[in-house]
Amino acid sequence: MNNHETARRRGPKLPRPLQIAVWLTFAAAAPSAFAQTATTANDSAAAPAGASAAASAAASATGAEKALPAVNVNAAAVVDSPLHLATPVSSGALGTRSQLDTPFSTTVVTGEDLADRQANKLGDVFAGDASVTDNSSAYSAWATYITVRGLPIDWQNGFKIDGNPFISYGITMPYENLERVELLKGAGGFMYGFAQPGGVVNYVTKKPGKDPVTSFDIGYRMDGVLSQHADLSRRFGPDGMFGARINYTHEQGKTYNAGDINRNSVALALDGQLTRDLDIYFNAIYQTSRSSGQTPAIYIPSSYVGTSLPATISGGSNLLNSAGQHLNTNLQLYTAGVKYQITPDWTFNTSASYSKSARDRNESTLTLLNQSGDYSDYRWNGDEGHQDIYWQGAFEGKVKTGPFTHQIVAGASIQHQTNDYSTAAGTAGGTLGAGNLYVQNPYAFYSGSGLDKYRASEINQKALFLSDTMQITSRWSLLAGLRYTNYDQESFSEAGGTTSSYGKNGVVTPTFALMYKLEPETTLYASYVESLEAGQVVSDIYANGGSVLNPLRSRQYEVGIKSEHARWSANAALFRIERGASYANDQNVLMQDGNSIYEGLEAGASVRLGRSWQVAGDIMLLDTWYAKGQTYNGKRVAGAPQFTAATRVTYDVPYVPGLQLGVDAKYTGNTEVRPAGDLETGGYLLVNVGANYVTRIGGHDVTLRAALDNITNRRYWMFQYDSYIAPGDPRTISLNAKIDF
Incomplete structure (x- = not known):
């Protein structure tokens, strides 16, 4: 049985409406697909991002010329630097504006960047951003864990697809299906x-454009x-007048561990x-994933004996794996929307989405006991499910009041989220036994799926928002917004009774910003924004497991x-974030106490040197401490490295048209593992190399990619979450070949 038959037979069974939509897509595309094979290369799919004008001309020339390779596949970088500051980004209640005109620090990673890096987890996506620390582990429930400026991303509210919420926990996005990540x-x-x-984090999916696309x-x-x-x-x-685009991805095989x-x-x-x-428009995503043999989470309790972490081990080792572990997930997201141009200056957008994610987990947590690497293996097994129903409508346009022009965004949103967890009778496992990090884990615990679940919590949000960006002069503008x-x-018991609740009407979160255009391509800004985060449901590993903490306010x-030019671009920001602190005390009770303070500098730049070299660099300096509390005042905040730096250099080989070589490196400094400030991961440097080659074969664009990550096979401990660590990824190689028809 060939690979195509395997993918077809083992692929997901799609819901009926999505099956019909997919069939219509292929039915509409088939005539033009056959016709396309008889046309010139100019009628084929658009050249890869980065193709030069010379390459485009060659693609539409005579048959003899079409056999020639592309002259230079990276000259477009002169127009769009790796910072992509001119790229429009979705800013929620601020509407859509370019990075250059957004008075907050942002990062955009394009689909071409994702393909070149051959990203496998969220940490790979932002490898070039020093403000982002990789805490993720591929093929596991930790695949989307990152910290930004030393702060974790909220897995319940911090992830969007085309601006629509979904629960990201355990879900690795199909990066091949994305236009960009914001x-x-x-x-x-x-x-x-x-x-x-x-x-x-906002994942932007690929949409139908004006040009046809057929690639594999x-x-x-x-x-x-x-x-x-x-x-x-x-x-x-x-x-x-109608457009359709479909992306399908299948992967299967043996992972590095x-x-x-x-x-x-x-x-x-x-x-x-x-x-x-x-x-x-109508968008849909459907994904199923089944994985097994993932590396367990490593938890360090307050009773840990030792002044440092145990000696590092390779993330490619299967010594920690115990039989029976698995993670099976399902993600569904359906979105429909309408955009109406009321007048030349005013538009109305409205959309509704429904997302559903489910997890079947059989997962070990190794509770580390001492510096020698002894642990206790605790196995947890259960099913979890989440649903998000979301609606938003917004007016966006311009008005004038005297000499001032106002860019207005006004709208409303409604969100209903439910979380379902396994009943006590449905969960199983418990402590399997003792072990050591450097000896093969001997334990096994097998389980099925389809366990009983109950409604554990419901969250409802209803919001009104309004923002006004007032153009004071040709250079000065002022932003004011209010949500x-x-x-x-509410949280519920298995019997259906309410165990805890929190409700508050009229929560106001404002933002203000002053912007100055030093020149059309350069924006200076000063901004202020507030946030309120949902009360944390305490994990069962703590003595007060199952309780719900109060919401925390941040400032x-x-x-x-930010500055974007033809041959160079740069950005920099000074920031201070004040957030309520929460951590486990000596009695292993997760509590809220005082504040966490984050102050830092981040700066990045990219420059093209000559015709062949592109150099980019990024740094973050971060100072953090606990304040106004009773326990850890003055200590560094867990999970926040003091210094990180990233760089990337690419070289377009002039003697081999279409070939680009690249090397990137990222250094992550010492990171406190837990609030007590007595354990650090140690700093580590990771170096990756890669090559991309674009040519034409039989009149079609062909792209070959190769990437070798962690070329020194560096072993290191990676901070994952407060009091959790993981062995870093080993040296890995990835290959890809793409053809555009």
Whole structure:
């Protein structure tokens, strides 16, 4: 049975409406796909991002010329630097504006960047951003764990798909299906509502464009994971008024730590330009993933004996793996929306989404006992499910009052979230026994799926928001925004009774910013924003497990500069974030006490040197401490490195047109593992190399990619979460070949 048959037989069974939509997509695309093979290369899919004008011309020339390779596949970097400051980003209640005009620190990683890096987890996506620390582990429930400016991303409220909320825990996105990934750093309370102040990650899916797309790629990742990805996009109907795009990804095989992965994902995007002023759209994502053999989480309790962490081990080792562990997930997201151009200056957007995610976990947590590496293996098994129903409507436009022009965004949103967890009778496992990090884990615990669940909590948010960006002069502008939220959170027992609740109407989270255009391509800004995050449900590892803590308010102050030019771009920001602190005390009770303070500087730049070299660098200096508390005043905040730096250098080989070589490195400084400030991960440097080659074969664009990560096979402890660590990823190689028809 070939790979295509395997992917087809083992792929997910899609819901009926999505099956019909997929069938319509292929039906509409088929005639143009056959016709396309008979046309010139100019009618084929758009050249890869980065193709030069010379390469485009060669693609549309005579047959002899079409056989020639592309002249230079990276000249477009002169127009769009790796910082992508001119790229529009979604800023929630601020509407859509470019990074350059957003008075907060942001990062954009394009789909081409993701393909070049062959990202496998969220930490890979932001490898070039020093403000982002990688806490993620591929193929596991930790795959989306990162910290931004030393603060974690809220897995319940900090992740969006096309601006719509979903529960990210345990979900590795199909990066091949994405147009780009956006990161809003810091507090996002005004823009998105209740969320931790680490930031907000927004995944932007691929949409049908004006040009047809037909591409297919295959990939390999150590030790034996094979992947296939197809991307098909067409416009059809009178004057191309309807568009459809579908992306399908399948990966399966043996992971670098002797585990297994089988993942299938499909993303569908449909749109209709019904009139000159009225557009409609429908997007859907459906993904199933089954993995086993993942490395367990390592927890360090207050009773740990030792002054430092045990000697490092390789993340590629299977010594910690105990039989029976698995993570099976399912993600569904359906979105429909309407955009209406009311007048030349005013638009109305409204959309509704439904997301559903589920996890079946059989997972070990190794409680580390001492510096020698002894541990107790505790196995947890259970099913979890989440649903998010979301609606938002907003007016966006311009008005004039005397000499001032106002950019107005006014709207409302409603969100209903439910969390379902396994009943006590449905969970099983317990303590399996003792072990040591350097000896093969001998234990096994097997379990099935389909366990009984109960409604554990419900969260409701209703919000009104308004922002006004007033253009005072040609250079000065002032932003003022306000979000007004009614918030309600309830937790329930298995019997259905309410165990805790929190509700508050009229929660106000404001934002203010002053912006100055030093020149059209350079923005100076000073901003202030507040956030309120939902009360934390205490994990069972703590003595007060199951209780709900009060919501925490955060305040953020930031001063920054962004500048985008043809051959260079740069940004920098000074920031201070004040957040309520929570940590476990000596009795292992998770408590709220005082504040966590984060002060830092982040700066990045990218410059093109000559015709062949591109150099980029990024740094973050961070000072953190606990304040106004009773226990850890003055100690560094757990999970916040004092210094990080990242750099990337690429070289377009002039003697081999289409070949680009690259090397990138990231240094992460010492990180406190727990609030007591007595254990550190130690600093570590990771170096990666890669190569991309674009050519033409048989009249089609072909892209070959290779990446070798952690080339020195550096062993290191990676901070994952407060009092949790993990062994870092080993040296891995990834290969990919893509053809555009």
